[in-house]
Amino acid sequence: MAGSGSVGTGSGSGWMGTLNDWFTNYGFAEFTVANGTLKAGDRISVMYTCTLGSDIGGAVEGNTDTTLKALSATNGKLSPAFDKETTSYTLTMEEGKHTVTLNYTANNKAFQVRTYLNQYTPSSDDYYACGETISVKEGDIIYVACGDPIWPSMAGNDALKIIPHVYEITVVGSTGAVAELIKALPAPEKLVYSDKGDVENAKRLFDALGEDEQAKLGRAGKADRSAPAARIGNPAAERNGKQYGSLPRQSEAVHGHSSADTGAAAALHPEDRGA
Numbered sequence: 580m581a582g583s584g585s586v587g588t589g590s591g592s593g594w595m596g597t598l599n600d601w602f603t604n605y606g607f608a609e610f611t612v613a614n615g616t617l618k619a620g621d622r623i624s625v626m627y628t629c630t631l632g633s634d635i636g637g638a639v640e641g642n643t644d645t646t647l648k649a650l651s652a653t654n655g656k657l658s659p660a661f662d663k664e665t666t667s668y669t670l671t672m673e674e675g676k677h678t679v680t681l682n683y684t685a686n687n688k689a690f691q692v693r694t695y696l697n698q699y700t701p702s703s704d705d706y707y708a709c710g711e712t713i714s715v716k717e718g719d720i721i722y723v724a725c726g727d728p729i730w731p732s733m734a735g736n737d738a739l740k741i742i743p744h745v746y747e748i749t750v751v752g753s754t755g756a757v758a759e760l761i762k763a764l765p766a767p768e769k770l771v772y773s774d775k776g777d778v779e780n781a782k783r784l785f786d787a788l789g790e791d792e793q794a795k796l797g798r799a800g801k802a803d804r805s806a807p808a809a810r811i812g813n814p815a816a817e818r819n820g821k822q823y824g825s826l827p828r829q830s831e832a833v834h835g836h837s838s839a840d841t842g843a844a845a846a847l848h849p850e851d852r853g854a
Contacts, residue, residue: 591631597624599708600684601691602637604731620711636688637733644687645726645744653680657748668748669787670721678712679750683723689733690726690741699745701727717760718780721748749787757784758796 596607599622603610607623610616626635646663654676658669663686670679685692694707696715699722707713713721723746726732732741751757761781765774785793 592627592629595626595628595635595637597626597636597688598622599691600624600636600688602688602733604733620708622708622710636684642687642689643726643740643742645690645741646686647692647723647725647744647746648684648686650681650683650723650746652682652748655679655750663744666744666746668746670715670748670750671788671792672715672717672750672752677716678714679721680710680712681707681721681723681748683709685725687726691730691732692723692725693727693730695722695724696720698722699724701729701743715750717750717752717757718784719750721750722746723748749783751784751787757781757788757792760784761796 595602597603598607598610598617612618628635628637631637647661648663650661650668651657652670655670655672658671659665661668672679681694683692692709693701694709694711694713695703696707696713697720701724715721725744725746726741727743728741764778764781765771770778785796788796
């Protein structure tokens, strides 16, 4: 463009291209719909470099940086604010929204970035690319990974040195949605072992809320002992681990609870022990 040739500005100049923001390890002629390496929605960009790609997002030989440069989401608020070394986030969805589009770019586009829903399976080709719409629900976990060594890359002999960065995003609803989920938990005296998953999920979503949202539920808990924050309390993880084993099985529930069972329930619902 503008008269630039393949070597118009020096030995390190020329045209380079990305597929879904990744500098491919082969020429574009090798990527086709027929061989399964191209699909609907893929994005191809062609750019001119003066420095072997380092000026357009590529990297010099030996650079194994697998962090993201940017990460953003639609239809919700990502928290905390993105930082390349922070790998755990919460996505609080806007009221009534059930889809999200993630946009991101790698610091080193020699490495691929792939997105998975609820299970990080790097060996699978069933993944989302940057800009694809993902249907989500409360409790889902989105994994955005950069530079997994089993994926094709331009790392060459440095491939074995690659340590991928995996960013984990927990999807939560509004504060009201989390509150309703917590309210739906059984009363302490009715907890059985089969409730373990529901309690853990509610606690995880509560913990994933921002400090302001947690504070709102906390104030509600002080004002109303049946309010969400009061029902779930703030049990330490190690306490849960020790006392879940003493929760009654379903068959035991009809015969009453032991003192150990009551202690486990109280750990999850501190308002019923006078907390």
